Amino acid sequence: MARSTRARRGRARLRAVALIGIDGSGKTTQAHRLADALTAAGRPATYHRNAGGRRWLGRLAHRLGRPDAQRLVGRTGLLVVESALRWLAIAAALLGRLVTGRVAVMDRYSVCQYVSIRAHGGHRWERLARIAYRIFPAPQVTFLLAVDPAEAYRRIEQRGTDHESMRYLTAADAAYRALPEYPTFVVVDAGRPPEEVSRQIQAHLAGWLAAPATPATAADPAAGRRPEVEWLPVQARP
Template identity: 75%
Template sequence: MARSLRARRRTARLRAVALVGIDGSGKTTQAHRLAEALTAAGHPATYHRNAGGRRWLGRLAQRLGRPDPQRLVGRDGLLAVESVLRWLAIALALLSCLVTGRTAVMDRYSACQYASIRAHGGQRWERLARAGYRVFPAPRVTFLLTVDPAEAYRRIERRGTDHETMRWLTAAATAYRALPEYASFVVVDANGSPDEVSRRIRAHLAEWLPEDPASTGPPPGGTGPPSGGDARGDPAQARP
């Protein structure tokens, strides 16, 4: 009976999975990995980067001699642009996966916009955003990747493609924890290596993903690989 129940659960379609969290938490790395792992396991999946255009606006602001997007279009302008662009990105992603039947692996979702609004102190915009985003179904699982803001800052500086302040990262981390959706998130510690974080994510999707061979150790009572075997060390840190 238990085996047949597990078999039926594995046949259920995984329509959408979302990864949310502050910049530098590793969302993009983990979303790409998850889409690849699901596809390899026989559940075709597509990665979708539901960005709000903040990075693009930041580059435009710098070219025009402004330090950041908010100084270019104002706080309300920034939140309006973010909300609209992210809404369009999510709508296109869901439509694409509805047509193709593939699983949507969402790199950012509506919760990212709500957190951004709160971190900017634009609470009145949150009501409008929630009204617009209400048309989107909740993902089957939403992973909140949590990382120390100082570590997130180091990762962002290391990749060298954009810049965030510690003040912003701290405010965004606080905003995620304050969201009413927080209780429904699967909170994943993302301070470790990408491989460690991937294993934690896969463990929550065991219905669709086989056990990760990298997470299995020697059999009980074993002493490790046989003489001459390849004892693997810790994986190298990948760029978040």
């Protein structure tokens, strides 16, 4: 089974990879690094931030004297706006992939919206969201960056650009693990230093970057032997 999986990955063309996880898990950092590393390895890739606009709404709420986005537009309003904006972002990312042929590295994907709905207690809206998002194909690989909610909270407070409650982070962490898609995720320990997390992600994708066999190499395997993919070091983004 493992051999056939590696062989299939070697023949397949990597089209889309998603990085998901609770806020503060390092999704954006790792998505940027992965897009840069794939491009450096000869697999042109584009980073796509599929945000739902919650951070922007939160900033707007503060300017208007409200404590958070939910107090500004209500729970239902927040979920509707977030679902619509994320849907549009994912649609634009997939369209861009079709036009350019580049690997789409997705910073968040549709399952992130299902988690947001569950964490906000709007479970009855998940069915509608799944109907709307079902037109999007599943990425070939989805990495779940798993981190303790307390560590995620510390990171968010340290960056100082937004705020999340421990209650929400804990609920979102539990929601990811309860999703029916969870068994298909590649779970990565995101509590480690960023460089180690990058190595975990890149090591898993090495199988997808294997060169497909050709008639010439099938006749003479030694002729088609290539060194393993060399991942070039990527500078950390601020």
